[in-house]
Amino acid sequence: MTSAVQRLPAEQRYAEELAALLTADQGPRPGGWRLSPRAVRSFVLGDGDRISRKIEGNDALVERAIVTLSGGRGLLLAGEPGTAKSLLSELLAAAISGCSTLTVQGGAGVVEEHIRYGWNYALLLRDGPNQKALVPGPLYAAMAGGQLLRFEEITRCATEVQDCLIPVLSDRILHLPELKDEQDAWLLSRPGFNVIATANLRDRGVNEMSAALKRRFNFELMQALGRREQAALIAREARRQLDEQAIEVELPGEVIELLATVFDELKRGEAAGVAVERPATALSTAEAIGVVCNAASHCWYFGSSRLMPRHLGQFVAGAVVQGEAGDAERFAAYLRLLRQQRAGLAEWQDFLDGC
Ligand SMILES: Nc1ncnc2c1ncn2[C@@H]1O[C@H](COP(=O)(O)OP(=O)(O)OP(=O)(O)O)[C@@H](O)[C@H]1O
Ligand SMILES: [Mg+2]
Known part of the structure; x- marks a missing residue:
């Protein structure tokens, strides 16, 4: 018998391991995290016992990545194709936020609306801009829920589109200028929010990252295995x-x-x-x-x-x-x-x- 879906997101695929780690976890946790950094490390690299190892090699990188995500800068996983950048970002999001699906898949057709928020146009035309007509994008949802946003292949997006992350990573505030009500016009992010981006070093058709955005990320280079x-x-x-x-x-x-x-x-x-x-x-x-x-x-x-x-x-x-x-x-x-x-x-x- 094969399963009913082709592939489950990491938080469901490894639900038992995550539950076991949560039960045993005594370590200090950064705000908004479901697990301590130590337990997140065990989830990714295994504990030699009940928790399976999921990323081979790159152990020191994994630790640095976890530390970065607990701080005020985003994490950018760069490297050759197929070095498990996407897999690592999925595992980290699953362990830290319990959700790996708040994801933007970078591409030439991605515009800011796909990242921040869009509108239900029927409601927008009827009632004008208000919270009900707003359709949260992955960035909005991650900030409101204090979770990690995964931004896959960030350099496939136009540089101007990538740059919508700059104010968010600096101030942790998303401005919604369409909403006139003062209270609604600013979304303040909850603890636990951060961004994990991935970027490919080899592929063609990639765009530059602005220096201003680079400064807001810690770069980690995934190494290919021997x-x-x-x-x-x-x-x-x-x-x-x-x-x-x-x-x-x-x-x-x-x-x-x-x-x-x-x-x-x-x-x-x-x-x-x-x-x-x-x-x-x-x-x-x-x-x-x-x-x-x-x-x-x-x-x-x-x-x-x-x-x-x-x-x-x-x-x-x-x-x-x-x-x-x-x-x-x-x-x-x-x-x-x-x-x-x-x-x-x-x-x-x-x-x-x-x-
Ligand atoms: N170091 C590694 N540890 C564990 N799995 C790995 C490793 N390197 C490659 N893999 C395997 O390769 C698969 C593909 O990795 P993934 O898609 O995350 O790579 P990527 O770096 O995001 O590639 P791309 O640049 O093409 O998007 C993984 O699901 C895993 O099976
Ligand atoms: Mg990838």
Whole structure:
């Protein structure tokens, strides 16, 4: 049986862990927080016992991120694609505010109304601007509820749109000039409100952040994992995702290692001492997990109970070659090198047969 929804928000997915942490939590809490910083850390990094580890590596960064959110500055998680920026921001919001869904998804079409508040136009035309006609956006709701606002891919929004956060982060007040009543015209934020933004360092089509907005954030750079940690993470995450879909294909460790090696060699531009031209695509851990899940699903639906290197080979090109000029040739050159270097090795031969 598969579950009725595809993916639950973190506060529901880990509701039992959060409840256990809340019951045992004795530590001091910043205003408006549901858990102490120590318990939030355990939620994200695990406690070696009943609370599972959810973010690999980056332990010191996670602690600094928690401390930042308890203070007066926003948190900006920057880094390469697929380094768990969004996942960390979701987990922090779930643990600190009990809600990870007050989220703005940055993009070229986002305007201030999507962030601050909008209007129910039928009520607005009938009664004029008043509280009833106002439709709270995620920023309004987070300030009023003393919760964290997640701003995903902030640099995908126009700089002027991003800048609507400046007065809010400085004064913790949202001005609603349309409401004439003095009391309603200013929304004062409750304790617990803050902003976690994420930004991608590599993607095209991003906008600058103004210096004034940058000054209101602490920047943290998420680090990509090493090859070994990456292989362990790919195996664990792919298993979890496949279990959710009731796909019971065996994932041998050495096959996952092989995929981690392919991603690592292409990313570093070096295979067993020989230079390789690096593809322009990001080749993130998230994409490697996707390759394993696709290959395992292929096995499951087309009659194989064990993942083999050749199954991975069928899906790797889809992650490496994503329309960037020259990447198809770069990948083909890498495969030619593998044929020379590793022809006698059964696993690699099997992988190459699938490509
Ligand atoms: N260090 C890590 N710890 C745990 N999971 C990780 C880590 N790095 C990558 N992942 C996996 O990668 C998935 C994708 O991560 P996520 O979407 O949060 O990355 P991102 O940095 O926001 O990427 P993008 O820049 O593409 O938005 C996660 O759900 C998780 O399965
Ligand atoms: Mg993201």
